[in-house]
Amino acid sequence: MTETPKATRIRYDEGCLAAHALNVIGDRWALLVVRELVFAPKRFQMIRAGLPGVTASVLTGRLTQLEQAGVIDHDERLGIYSLTPMGTGLLPVLEELCRWALTVPGHDPTRFISPSALLISMGVNLFPGRAAGREMKAGFDFGGEAFEIHLTGGILRTTAVAIAEAPFVLSGNGNTLAKAVYGAQPLPALVAQGTVSLTGDMDAAGAFLSMFSLAPQS
Secondary structure, eight states: OOOOOOOOOOSSOSOOHHHHHHHHHOSTTHHHHHHHTSSSOEEHHHHHHTOTTOOHHHHHHHHHHHHHTTSEEEETTTTEEEEOHHHHTTHHHHHHHHHHHTTSTTOOTTSOOOHHHHHHHHHHSBOHHHHTTOOEEEEEEOSSOEEEEEEETTEEEEEEESSOOSSEEEESOHHHHHHHHHOSSOHHHHHHHTSSEEEEOHHHHHHHHTTBOSSOOO
């Protein structure tokens, strides 16, 4: 039997639908907690690793709020947090925020980028014209997390895996792999410098990365 979520704390006493949504996810860190759970369930410390600016007490509070609101589930026995269907419905919200952010000056890509943040941005910054007619599979290994990315019909489908198996696998952290996806330096140079590591087909990896650009799409 599914329990009815507890009433959320009222932050905005308005009938506006946007205000109603912000009553659920409007606190600092709340939407970023959702971001960290988009691709896979995680334990507390792994969530916190993707949010280096959050304290343990604040994260505990946000997780509790989101659980009470019905956005996340918490398996207390295993200590694992996961998104509910309501929570997965926030992915398009995160994607639209990314699109909007591309129009706002001042973005600093040298600041911390979590694996989930990079992967969500890739879904936003895939150029349809470059991806049209292509079917590819890529592997991304962030050390503590690994993913396989399938490109089919101009759409990316990202799956968390234990070990990435693909024609090529790129390894690094969120920031170094963001350089590979969006930076000006070609992939062979980044590999030669040791910025990222690559196993598999260099040409296929370069072709895959050429389909992304950190710029607004008209």
